[in-house]
Amino acid sequence: MPSILVIAARDDWPTDRIVKILTERGASVFRMDTADFPQRLTVAARIDRGATWNGALTTSTRMVDLADVSAVYYRAPGAFAFPDGMSGPERRFAAAQARAGLGGIITALDGCRWVSHPAAMARAEYKPVQLAAARSVGLRIAPTLITNQPEQVRAFAAEMDGPIICKPVASPVFIEGDQLKAVYSRRLTGEDLMDLRGLGVTAHLFQAWADKAYEVRLTVVGDRMFATEIHAGSEAGYEDWRTDYASLAYFAADTPPHIARGVRRLLDRLALRYAALDFVVSPNNEWTFLEANPCGQWDWIAHEAGHPIAEAIADELQGEPR
Structure with a gap:
């Protein structure tokens, strides 16, 4: 049976919601945190001239065959946790080996859907890369x-x-x-x-500085876009809305067609299937791109604006038509 591999911190409750949706739909889900390796999670995989990487990830209660993985959801897992008694140099060496070994096996999975691939996410986190890409696809930048x-x-x-x-x-x-x-x-x-x-x-x-009427958090999952206007009710929130959440008001909004086209080209260029993008909207309705977070938070904005983002991520992992 095809399996969906979920890689996230054990205490990440937005990921809990996605796993619950997938499980209720009857999907086979194997959830892991890289913090479980090597003490609660093991890997065994091999490759030769006759076949690509094959093997399994195993915990004390579950196992997933790498050949069965049809999709991977990757969201900020924890650091590797090694046994007590190891010296600092030993831990650094072991962490490098785990990253290249376990991480290499997972990122080598092909033929499956990624939301999103960690290599693409790592590159997209560079703001100079984001801004150059946004400019090249026609989005307005400051x-x-x-x-x-x-x-x-x-x-x-x-x-x-x-x-x-x-x-x-x-x-x-x-x-x-x-x-x-x-x-x-x-x-x-x-x-x-x-x-x-x-x-x-x-x-x-x-x-x-871009004069603003309000800001927009645009959450993109696959081909779906969920735009939310963020209106600040204080001077601090107007300067940076993250400084004063209590003053904010949220409204579900539509994405202008020219912005949607530019964002699709941007995410294609960055090879992302999920991102949380921030825009400033001027008093004359010009959208200015600020940044794109490939691992941006989505649960609070889904609650405030009524967006079905968790369901959209589950759809993307299952390859459901939209």
Whole structure:
């Protein structure tokens, strides 16, 4: 029987919803977390001149034959967990071997549907790649500078008609002192531009500020698009809606045809079957692309706007017509 392989953190409850839908539909689902390897999950696979990779993934209660995997859902699994007593160098070596071994076997699966392939997701996470691809398919982007040179930032700001913003090039989340912290987008003041002493330590992303009536989170699953208007009710939320969720209002919306065409071309170019895209919509209804997250959160926006995103992901994994 064809099996759907689900690779996600054990405590990821949005993935629980997808597994529940698939199971209720009668699908065979094998769920795993890479954090289970090698202590609760084992792999045995081989390849030779007569056949491609074949073998199985096995836990204490279940097993899936690699030849039976018809689709894979990949969503931010955990880090490998090794036995106590291993030294730091041993753990780093073992993690590299596990990534290349178990990870290599899984990513070598072909002839199945991926939502989405981890290699494509890894490449698509680079914002410079996203912006170049979005521009090439005709989506409107904001002028953007990535640099660690203060004089370049000041020159860029002088060229723009209005303010500029600074935001992280990569994930905005980090851990410091056992606390989860986040770095948000913010408009730079003249005082900020005078004092850029810390800029040289790493790369920073600067963008022209785009006037907005509201923002749109566009969740794409296969060929289906679920657009949600996000209206901020506070100054902080207006600058970056992630800073003040309590002030937000959500409304299901339609995707303009020219935006839908550009987004389809963009995701084809990035080889993604799922992404959460963010747009700014100006007062005169111009959509400006900000970014595409290949592993973006979807459950809260599905609840707020009434979108059947979990069902759409299940449909995509099962190859259901849409």
